[in-house]
Amino acid sequence: MPNTYMMAVVYMILSMVSYQISASIAKHLMEQLDPISVTLLRMFFAAIIVCIMFRSWKIIPQLKTLKWRYLLIYSLSLGLMNILFYLSLGRLPQGIAVGLEFLGPLGLAFLSIKKRSDFIWVMLTIIGIALMVPWTQLNSLKFSFVGAACSLGAGLCWAFYIYYGQRVIKLNIGMHALSIALVISTLLLLPVTIFQHSPIFTHPEFWLSGIIIAVLATAIPYTLDLLALKQLSSISYGTLSSLSPVLAALSGLVFLNEFLSLTQWFSLLLIMIAAIGVTLNEKNS
Known part of the structure; x- marks a missing residue:
């Protein structure tokens, strides 16, 4: 397997670990703030961090020449993905929220199927995610x-983010695409939080948590995602992302004391097998 492909896989795993730890921290913060305020804190500080990291002010002279269609859709999908995920995280256990969210990239993987073996791994992932949701206990779990x-x-x-992320890469502006997307998402969220009179503007004690979440949930994973998308196909990225529910459940267990049943642990095993299967399949293609 080429080193570039293996590095892309490593980038994805590190991205998902970082993101799920940040989700647990964000869920704790939601005991004091609403999900949209937490999202804005994350986006605002992530935009600052990423722009400084990549010195994105250098891209300003090129803004007039960019093809904005893909870039705007990429930016909107990134912002909406985070708002909706945090809204779900405030209402569901972390493992279940991520498991249901994963149906997006899984659907994209379905559309990218070219070989029968790919279909087997995607189906195995679907079974795993279906088993993760405690269907017989929905009422007791509220x-x-x-x-x-x-x-x-x-x-x-998330599916739009993957699809258009691969097209944004072809604009040849590197990591500046992430900077632009974060700035646009932040500017769109700002009026909403101002209208809600969010306490994040008057209580600086929330800012440190926002910075930590921004680094773990945005600056690190989205940077690694763009690096990974250079080497991975949609089917590889979508199915390898099946590790996200696994890591979410583990993070929920460690940081939030959200315990899983034996059936749910079995579902995680199926998802991990599918991720390994698609990785080996990519090696042989």
Whole structure:
């Protein structure tokens, strides 16, 4: 397997670990703030960090010559994905929220199927995610269908993020694409939080948490995602992302004391097998 492909896989795993830890921190913060305020905190500080990291002010002279169609859709999908995911995270256990969200990239993987073996791995992932949701205990767990709808909406935005992220890469502006997307998402969220009279503007004690979440949830994973998308196909990225529910469940267990049943642990095993299968399949293609 080429080193570039293996590095792309490593980038994805590190991205998902960082993101799920940040989600657990964000869920704790939601005990004091609403999800949209938490999202804005994350986006605002992430935009600053990423722009400084990549010195994105250098891209300003090129803004007039960019093809904005793909870039705007990429930016909107990134912003909506985060808003909807945090709305679902406030209503569902972290593992279930991420499991339902994953149906978005999984659907994109379906559309990218070219070989029968790919279909097997995607189907195995679907079974794993289906087993993860405690269908027989929905009432006792006070399962939120609003939260589920938000999570599925986040998954749809995730699919757009993957699809248009691969096209944004072809604009040849490197990581500046991420900087632009974060700035646009922040500017769109700002009026909403001002209208809500969010306490994040008057209580600096929330800013440190926002910076930590921004680094773990945006600056690190989205940078690694763009690097990974240079080497991975849609089917590889979509199915390898199946590790996200696994890492979400583990993060929820460690940081939030959200325990899983034996059936749910079995579902995680199926998802991990699918991820390994698609990786080996990519090696042989």
